[in-house]
Each structure stands twice: as structure tokens, then as C-alpha cells.
Amino acid sequence: MDLFDLHSEVAVVIGAGGVLGGAIASGFAQAGAKVAVVDFVPEAGQARVKAIREAGGTAAFFAANAVQRETLAAAHAGIREALGDPTVLLNAAGGNDPKVTVTPENPFENIRLEHWHANFDLNLVGGALLPCQEFGPGMVARGHGSIVNIASVSAHLPLSRVxxxxxxxxAVLSLTRFLAREWAPKGVRVNSITPGFFPAGQNRKLLFNDDGSPTERTRQIWSHTPMNRFGEAQELVGAAVFLASPRASGFVTGADLRVDGGFLAQTI
Ligand SMILES: NC(=O)c1ccc[n+]([C@@H]2O[C@H](COP(=O)([O-])OP(=O)(O)OC[C@H]3O[C@@H](n4cnc5c(N)ncnc54)[C@H](O)[C@@H]3O)[C@@H](O)[C@H]2O)c1
Known part of the structure; x- marks a missing residue:
């Protein structure tokens, strides 16, 4: 059987209404998985489902707010009924909130705790913790599953401002390794992907000026990226399918797969 075939998998993609999660959801469907498209923006999620179905894949939309466990539980019940027991979880809800971006007008010492908590919770609690709590135990009980958390180059060395x-x-990287060790004996693998820079909904304001021209930060990113460009969402699909597939990556757990054009390979 094809190493990258996902026909026997039910894949839950949280944040699948977005640029990266959406491309990965489509990639999972193309590899044969039944895909649960989960997002708290229904229009975005439904548009992704439509695109997957038009391409011949199987997908359904489930609304959930990743920082609210009860909404994840309701989505989980709907997914089991419509598609079957989840065997793959990909966590792609997240992003930086401009309210906690450090700027000359918003210096570090002025960041308000409520804004800090909201952004931290989105990226750790909604971006990994609660979905792992909701979907992990079923995989553990059935002895089969793959969880992929989306980290960031700034998980390794912090970027300025964010x-x-x-x-x-x-913390997502730490949680990933904790769960990898915890669930490895139970047949559930837990890995992460570290994307470099991909223009998407949540980071557009940092990367482009209102007139569409690249910001100074974009120029800095390109100059620090050996491939000297942004990534395209499609370029994450291979890494996600690899980590989801038990035949391709059955002995891989606790790993972080960098898809960053060489960003983390370079100092000067
Ligand atoms: N784009 C990049 O360059 C980049 C780089 C590294 C990591 N990431 C990470 O990749 C992931 C996907 O981001 P993206 O760049 O595709 O951004 P995006 O804004 O296009 O997508 C994020 C999606 O998550 C959804 N979402 C946000 N909060 C949610 C919540 N509480 N509950 C449910 N859904 C929620 C949004 O509606 C959106 O559809 C994020 O974790 C982000 O931090 C992105």
C-alpha cells in the first residue's frame, strides 16, 4: 500500500478555515482521509469543505471554538456520527494578535495581562492543549492515532515583537514532547511542524503594508531565509501527510519537522 495513503483515517483539522490548516485539510482529503473541517468561522470552514468535495474528497464542517472545551466536545460527537472515530488530529488554530505585538507605541512593559492571556491561550490552550485533551483519549483507547501540532520558528528562538x-x-513544542512520551506506549504519535513564513490571515498586517508592498519585517524575513522567499501553504502538505500516515512515519514521535526554507539553519 502507498506509504502516504490515508484512506483508513478520519482526520480532524482545527483552524481548517485558514490558509495553512485549509491547505492541509485539502491535502489529507486528496490522500484519501475523511476530513472534519473545524473552525469558529463557519463561512471559511464551509468554503473549504466545498473545495474538498469539488475535488472529489470527503469532508464535513463542524463549528468549534478551540479555547472552549464544550464546543470541541460537541464537534467531536458530530464527527463520530458523520465520519467515524478520529484517528488524526492536526492543530492549526492560532496566530498573533496585534494587541500583544510589541511596538514603539505598545512597549513590552505596557502589554495588558488580559491581552497576553487571550493570545497565549489561543496558541497553547486552543492551539494544542484542549484539542489533545478532547481527541487524544479516544485514540489512546483504540491504540491508533497521530496528532500534529503547528508550532512556529519563534518557538525555537523568539522573534522580535511577538x-x-x-x-x-x-510551550506547544514542550507539550508535544510530553504527550509523545506519554502516549507512545498506547499507539498514539504526537509530533509538530515548524512552518517558516507563509502569508496568511493572521500575519498579513505584520508582513504587508496597506498598499500591498512588503513591510520592513518582510524584507528582514526574506534576508534571513536562505531560500529568500515566503513559503506557499501547499508546501506544508507533504510534511503533514507524512506525519499523519502510520505507514510513512510509524516510528516517528516527539519530532519537530521544519518547513521553513532554511530559516532555522542560518545565523548570518
Ligand atoms: N502563516 C505563517 O507564516 C505561520 C508560521 C508559523 C506558524 N503558523 C501557525 O499556523 C497556524 C495556522 O495559521 P495561518 O497562518 O493559516 O492563519 P489563518 O489566520 O489563515 O488561519 C487560522 C485559522 O484558525 C481559525 N481560528 C482562530 N482561532 C480559533 C479558535 N479559537 N477556534 C477555532 N478556530 C480558530 C481562524 O478562523 C482561521 O481560519 C497557526 O497556529 C499559526 O500560528 C503560521
């Missing part, structure tokens, strides 16, 4: 985001993503 302090709460970086701290939360570092």
Missing part, C-alpha cells in the same frame, strides 16, 4: 505568541509556541 512575545506572547513566541512563548506560547515554545
Amino acid at each position: 512575545v506572547s505568541y513566541s512563548a506560547a509556541k515554545a
Whole structure:
């Protein structure tokens, strides 16, 4: 059988209404998985389901707010009924909130705790913790599953300005390894992907000026990226399918797969 075939998998993609989660959801469907598209923006999620079905795949939309466990539980019940027991979980809800971006007008010492908590919670609690709590135990009980958390290059060394985001993503890496060890004996693998820079909904304001021209930060990113460009969402699909597939990555757990054009391979 094809190493990258996902026909026997039911994949839950949280944040699948977004740019990266959406591309991965489509990639999972193309590899044969039944895909649960989960997002708290119904229009975005439903548009992804439509695109998957038009391409011949199987998908359904389930609304949930990743920072609210009860909404994840309701989505979980709907997924089991409509598609079957989840065997793959990909966590792609997250992003940086401009309210916690450090700027000359919003210096580090002025960041309000409520804004810090909201952004930290989105990226750690909603971005990994609660979905793992909701979907992990079923996989453990059945002895089969793969969880993929989306980290960030700023999980490894913090980027300037996005302090709460970086701290939360570092915690995502830690949680990933904790769960990898915890659930490895039970047949559930837990890994992460570290994307480099991909223009998407949540980071557009940092990367482009209102007139569409690249910001100074974009120029800095490109100059620090050996491939000298942004990634395209499609370029994450192979990494996600690899980690989801028990035949392709059955002995891989606790790993972090960098898809960053070489960003983390470079100092100067
Ligand atoms: N784009 C990049 O360059 C980049 C780099 C590294 C990591 N990431 C991470 O990749 C993931 C996907 O981000 P993206 O860049 O595709 O952004 P995006 O804004 O296009 O997508 C994020 C999606 O998550 C959904 N979402 C946000 N909060 C949610 C919540 N509480 N409950 C349910 N859904 C929620 C949004 O509605 C959106 O559809 C995030 O974790 C982000 O931090 C992105």
C-alpha cells in the first residue's frame, strides 16, 4: 500500500478555515482521509469543505471554538456520527494578535495581562492543549492515532515583537514532547511542524503594508531565509501527510519537522 495513503483515517483539522490548516485539510482529503473541517468561522470552514468535495474528497464542517472545551466536545460527537472515530488530529488554530505585538507605541512593559492571556491561550490552550485533551483519549483507547501540532520558528528562538505568541509556541513544542512520551506506549504519535513564513490571515498586517508592498519585517524575513522567499501553504502538505500516515512515519514521535526554507539553519 502507498506509504502516504490515508484512506483508513478520519482526520480532524482545527483552524481548517485558514490558509495553512485549509491547505492541509485539502491535502489529507486528496490522500484519501475523511476530513472534519473545524473552525469558529463557519463561512471559511464551509468554503473549504466545498473545495474538498469539488475535488472529489470527503469532508464535513463542524463549528468549534478551540479555547472552549464544550464546543470541541460537541464537534467531536458530530464527527463520530458523520465520519467515524478520529484517528488524526492536526492543530492549526492560532496566530498573533496585534494587541500583544510589541511596538514603539505598545512597549513590552505596557502589554495588558488580559491581552497576553487571550493570545497565549489561543496558541497553547486552543492551539494544542484542549484539542489533545478532547481527541487524544479516544485514540489512546483504540491504540491508533497521530496528532500534529503547528508550532512556529519563534518557538525555537523568539522573534522580535511577538512575545506572547513566541512563548506560547515554545510551550506547544514542550507539550508535544510530553504527550509523545506519554502516549507512545498506547499507539498514539504526537509530533509538530515548524512552518517558516507563509502569508496568511493572521500575519498579513505584520508582513504587508496597506498598499500591498512588503513591510520592513518582510524584507528582514526574506534576508534571513536562505531560500529568500515566503513559503506557499501547499508546501506544508507533504510534511503533514507524512506525519499523519502510520505507514510513512510509524516510528516517528516527539519530532519537530521544519518547513521553513532554511530559516532555522542560518545565523548570518
Ligand atoms: N502563516 C505563517 O507564516 C505561520 C508560521 C508559523 C506558524 N503558523 C501557525 O499556523 C497556524 C495556522 O495559521 P495561518 O497562518 O493559516 O492563519 P489563518 O489566520 O489563515 O488561519 C487560522 C485559522 O484558525 C481559525 N481560528 C482562530 N482561532 C480559533 C479558535 N479559537 N477556534 C477555532 N478556530 C480558530 C481562524 O478562523 C482561521 O481560519 C497557526 O497556529 C499559526 O500560528 C503560521
